[in-house]
Amino acid sequence: MTSVVVEVKDLVKDYDDFRALNKVSFNVYEGDIFGLIGPNGAGKTTLFRILATLLIPTSGTATIYGYDVVKDSNEVRKLITYLPEDAGVYRNITAYEYLRLIAKAYYTSSSDVEECVELGVKLLGLGDRIYDKMKTYSKGMKRRVQVVRALMIRPKVAILDEPTVGLDVIYSKGIRDLIKEFSKTYGTTVLISSHNMFEVEGLCSRVALISNGKLIVEGFTEELISKYGVKNLEELFIMFVRGVNA
Amino acid sequence: MLKELILKEFKDLVRDPRIWIPFIISALVLPLTGLIVSGGMRESISGIAIPSKVLVSDLDDTQLTRYVINNLNTTGLVAKLEVVNVSDMELLKDIAVSKGYEVIIIITPGFTNTVLNNLRPNLTIVDVVKSISFIPSLKSSIFSSVINDLVGDYILKTHGVNLTLDLVKQPVNTVSLTYISAINQTVVGGSGIFVQVSMTSILMPIMFMIVTITVLQMAATSTAIENEEKTLEVLLTLPISRFKILLGKLLGSFAVALLGSLASIVGFIIYVLMFSTVFQSMIPSTEGFNITSIFNLINLKSVVYLIVSLILSSFAMAALGVTVGVLSSDVRIASTISSPIVMLVVLPGYYVMFADVGRLGSTLKYLLYMIPFTQPMIMAKELMFSSPGELTILWLITSLIFSLVLILLTSQLLRFEKLVRVQRFVSRLRRRYT
Numbered sequence: 001m002t003s004v005v006v007e008v009k010d011l012v013k014d015y016d017d018f019r020a021l022n023k024v025s026f027n028v029y030e031g032d033i034f035g036l037i038g039p040n041g042a043g044k045t046t047l048f049r050i051l052a053t054l055l056i057p058t059s060g061t062a063t064i065y066g067y068d069v070v071k072d073s074n075e076v077r078k079l080i081t082y083l084p085e086d087a088g089v090y091r092n093i094t095a096y097e098y099l100r101l102i103a104k105a106y107y108t109s110s111s112d113v114e115e116c117v118e119l120g121v122k123l124l125g126l127g128d129r130i131y132d133k134m135k136t137y138s139k140g141m142k143r144r145v146q147v148v149r150a151l152m153i154r155p156k157v158a159i160l161d162e163p164t165v166g167l168d169v170i171y172s173k174g175i176r177d178l179i180k181e182f183s184k185t186y187g188t189t190v191l192i193s194s195h196n197m198f199e200v201e202g203l204c205s206r207v208a209l210i211s212n213g214k215l216i217v218e219g220f221t222e223e224l225i226s227k228y229g230v231k232n233l234e235e236l237f238i239m240f241v242r243g244v245n246a
Numbered sequence: 247m248l249k250e251l252i253l254k255e256f257k258d259l260v261r262d263p264r265i266w267i268p269f270i271i272s273a274l275v276l277p278l279t280g281l282i283v284s285g286g287m288r289e290s291i292s293g294i295a296i297p298s299k300v301l302v303s304d305l306d307d308t309q310l311t312r313y314v315i316n317n318l319n320t321t322g323l324v325a326k327l328e329v330v331n332v333s334d335m336e337l338l339k340d341i342a343v344s345k346g347y348e349v350i351i352i353i354t355p356g357f358t359n360t361v362l363n364n365l366r367p368n369l370t371i372v373d374v375v376k377s378i379s380f381i382p383s384l385k386s387s388i389f390s391s392v393i394n395d396l397v398g399d400y401i402l403k404t405h406g407v408n409l410t411l412d413l414v415k416q417p418v419n420t421v422s423l424t425y426i427s428a429i430n431q432t433v434v435g436g437s438g439i440f441v442q443v444s445m446t447s448i449l450m451p452i453m454f455m456i457v458t459i460t461v462l463q464m465a466a467t468s469t470a471i472e473n474e475e476k477t478l479e480v481l482l483t484l485p486i487s488r489f490k491i492l493l494g495k496l497l498g499s500f501a502v503a504l505l506g507s508l509a510s511i512v513g514f515i516i517y518v519l520m521f522s523t524v525f526q527s528m529i530p531s532t533e534g535f536n537i538t539s540i541f542n543l544i545n546l547k548s549v550v551y552l553i554v555s556l557i558l559s560s561f562a563m564a565a566l567g568v569t570v571g572v573l574s575s576d577v578r579i580a581s582t583i584s585s586p587i588v589m590l591v592v593l594p595g596y597y598v599m600f601a602d603v604g605r606l607g608s609t610l611k612y613l614l615y616m617i618p619f620t621q622p623m624i625m626a627k628e629l630m631f632s633s634p635g636e637l638t639i640l641w642l643i644t645s646l647i648f649s650l651v652l653i654l655l656t657s658q659l660l661r662f663e664k665l666v667r668v669q670r671f672v673s674r675l676r677r678r679y680t
Contacts, residue, residue, distance in 0.1 A: 052483045054662035074485065082483040088475030105484040149480075 002029040005157060005189050006051065011060035013046050013213075020046040022213040023060065028157075028191060028206070033183050035204030035221070036193040037233070039241050043213040044193040045085060048161050051191065052082035064157055078106070081150040085161040085193075089142045091135035095126060098134065099149060106153045120152035123178060140171030147175050151182050157189045164199060172196070176203055197234035201225075207233065209240055216240045297325035298385055301347040303332050308358040314396045321392055335432075342374045343427050349373060349385045350425070351393070361401060366419040369393060372432070373424040376605070390420040457503065458563035458619075459588050463581070465499035465564045469571020470580035479662065488657040492568055496653055500564045504557065548625070551638050555622045558645040562618035565649040566591070569656040591619045598623040612637075618645040 006028035013021040021043045028034045036044050049055040051062055053073040061068060067075040090098060096117075103116035121130060124144060134142060143163065150158050163179065164172040180203055183190050194200050200207060201221055208218040217224060217240060221233060230236045300318070304311050318324055328345070332338050342350050352370040360367035371386040397417040425432045472478035472495075481491050570587060574580035598620050603611070614620040621641060 049662065054479065054482055056663050077483060077485040080483065082480065084476040084479045086476060087480060088477060090477060102484070105486055146480075 002031060004028070005030045005065055006034075006191065007061075007063045008047075008051075009061050011047070011050065011062055012058045013043070013050065013055065014058045020213050021050075021057070021210075024210065024213070024215045025060075026208050026215060026218045028189060030189055031183065031187045032206055033180065033190045033192060033204045035200035035207040036191060036210065037195075037197065037200055037207055037237060038193075038210040038216075040195075042210045044210060045161055046213075047210070048082070048159050048191065048193065051157075052080060052159050053077055054082075079156040081153060081155040081158050083146050083150045083158075083160045083163055085165060087146050089134040089137070089145055092133050094131050095124060095134055095137070095145045096121070096130045098145065099124070099152065102149050103153065116152055116154075119154075120148050123148045123152055123182070140167050140174075143167055144171065144175060144178075147178060151178070151188070154186050155188060157191065159191045161193050162195065163192065164194065164196065172199065179203065197232065197237055201233040209237060211241050297323050298348045299326040299346055300324050300328075300349045300351060300389070301338065301342050301345070302327065302329045302351045302353065303338055304329055304353045305331060305333055305355045306353050306357040307331065310358040310361060310397065310400050311353050313400050314353075314393055317396050318389075318392065323388060323392060339374075339425055339427075339430075339432075342372075342425070347374060349389060351389060361397060361417060366417060368421055369418045370421045370423060373422070374427060375424060376427055376602075386420075386422045386424070390418075390422065394418050394420075458560045459592075461499060461503040461560050462563040462567035462570070462588060462591075463584050464502065465495065465567025466570040466574065466580040466584050467577055468499060469495055469568050470574040470577045473571070473574060474576040482660070482662055488660040489654060492572070492653050492657050492660060495571075496561075496564050496568050496649075499567065500561050503560050503564055551642065552622060552625050554642055555618075555625050555645065558642060558649070559618045559622050562645060562649040562652070563591075565652045565656075569652060569659075572656055572660055594620045595623045598627065603628045615641040616644045616648070618648050621645055 004027045008027070009025050011021050011024045012019065024043070024047065036047065038044050046055065050057050051064065051069055053069050053076050056070055063069065064076050065079055067079070069076050089095075093101075099120040100113070100117050103113045103120070107113045107116055124130060126141065126144075129137075129141075134145065137145070143166075147160065147163050150160060158179075160179070164175050167175065176199060179190060179192070182188060192200070192204065204221055206219065207221050207224065209216045217236075219227075224236055225232060228236055228239065230239060302315055302318075304315065315327070315329055319327055326347075328347070330338075330341065332341070338350055338352070341347070350370075350372040352372070354368050354370070357367040357369070369390070371389055373386045394416055401417060423432050469478075472481070482488070566587065567584070570583050571580050574583060594614065594617065598614055603624055606614075611624070614624045615637070625638075625641075
């Protein structure tokens with residue numbers, strides 16, 4: 001049996017009098033690609049930000065490889081990478097310089113840094129354009145830089161908030177393939193959020209649906225579709241979200 | 247249609263509190279600026295008040311010179327007048343300083359004979375000042391004018407004829423000098439010359455203030471872009487300390503600022519050299535006085551300290567900019583906050599610019615030396631012409647500590663949790679006012 005690497009227990013997050021997360025609990029297992037789905041404002045980004053050590057939960061706990069995201073945030077940061085939704089790039093530095101900067105944040109020995117950058121260059125696949133300033137890149141290229149940045153250091157857990165949002169079909173597929181292949185090759189656990197149900201269905205072995213800050217349903221993607229007698233994840237999503245809001 | 251377009255633009259701007267709040271702050275800051283500047287000027291002006299205490303060394307001692315001295319007493323310009331017969335300039339300075347005389351008038355031997363031969367005699371008038379002030383003492387020029395009138399009046403009464411209009415209008419050739427008692431130096435020119443010199447020592451800080459304001463805005467914008475583009479969010483999840491993240495931003499901005507400042511330093515050196523040449527050619531040949539150009543009094547060691555201080559001031563501005571940027575969720579907010587902060591930061595500098603630094607209390611003076619934004623100003627005014635004191639290095643260290651503490655405090659604020667709270671607070675404010 002694969003081990004639990006991310007354990008979320010009774011997580012609550014309040015912004016003043018607004019409850020963004022309400023006693024959310026789930027586990028993510030090693031090597032999983034775990035999909036977090038839910039309507040806008042459901043609490044997905046808040047949950048990811050807590051796991052990425054950016055926000056402090058009001059109550060409840062979240063651990064990554066046994067490290068508490070609040071008490072052991074420094075240890076957690078060594079194990080994870082986080083891709084915020086709509087994260088931009090530094091306009092006047094090149095993708096190569098950026099990848100090198102990130103590699104140096106995680107590795108001290110120059111051979112490790114070189115190895116990491118080499119992997120990044122390979123995953124990015126931009127050819128000589130990697131030496132161009134990132135302001136000259138298309139939206140898809142910029143997003144791919146960010147995804148590669150989050151993967152190339154071979155984190156134990158990669159937290160990707162809507163990695164393909166706003167991208168065309170070709171770039172979206174490229175990024176999905178990259179995440180899937182990378183997780184398979186390096187055994188990286190990936191947490192991903194998306195509004196594209198087909199993307200999540202094709203990519204994630206397990207999913208959790210949250211709405212209004214509450215976890216509605218969680219389990220293996222295939223099992224959930226079969227259990228609730230729906231054709232696909234999109235129908236499951238609509239069924240539960242309408243049910244919650246009704 | 248134009249009316250609608252104008253109305254749309256007006257509403258769009260006026261409904262955004264980030265647009266009009268700076269105007270309100272500016273409206274509040276400007277009277278404060280006036281108050282501070284007038285405070286500084288009041289200090290300086292009180293030092294040049296007339297009537298004055300005058301020491302006259304009458305080395306000619308004739309009917310004409312006695313006529314001039316007696317009539318000086320009736321002009322209302324003189325509060326106290328003492329007549330001596332001392333040719334030694336050092337002794338005259340000692341008497342002036344010990345008895346608090348503000349003007350020394352030296353009537354040279356043969357003064358009357360020269361006048362009677364229809365020639366212009368030399369008259370030396372020395373302004374005695376404690377230190378260099380932006381507001382000049384006009385005493386030497388006032389006394390020069392009065393003595394010219396008195397001598398003209400005398401020769402008209404005694405000669406009446408054979409006079410040229412030019413000679414009657416200006417019968418005396420005045421040599422104006424200024425004795426700066428704090429540094430025991432006599433320089434050419436009445437203390438009005440300090441206006442030009444002060445302008446030089448003030449121009450440099452102004453120039454650097456412009457550079458440092460650019461530094462603040464650059465650092466603030468660059469940090470705010472990190473917030474806006476969410477690259478800061480990425481940085482905060484890296485295994486790097488918050489202090490290091492901010493220090494990286496600070497030093498990066500500062501390095502760019504330093505390059506910009508170096509160009510300004512070169513420009514300033516050329517500027518000073520040009521002035522120096524002009525002043526050097528103005529030194530008169532007056533016997534018995536050790537006179538120099540005021541630019542020769544510039545202490546090179548102090549100039550080096552001043553440059554270090556300016557660099558540290560620029561560093562502090564960058565630190566402040568990073569702090570502003572951290573608190574701003576986007577570039578517009580950063581620009582909005584930067585403007586009033588810049589105004590508040592430069593305000594104390596205005597005080598220093600117009601105040602007579604020599605007359606400031608020691609507590610206030612030390613405070614102005616400790617704040618990185620006023621330190622170059624006060625240093626430029628006070629130390630340009632004297633050796634840097636033992637405390638100067640301490641002040642420079644204080645300035646550096648100020649910046650580092652600011653960054654350390656900001657790094658404590660740099661918790662995403664807190665940033666989100668600030669951003670939510672700003673959003674709520676915006677919703678309330680729009």
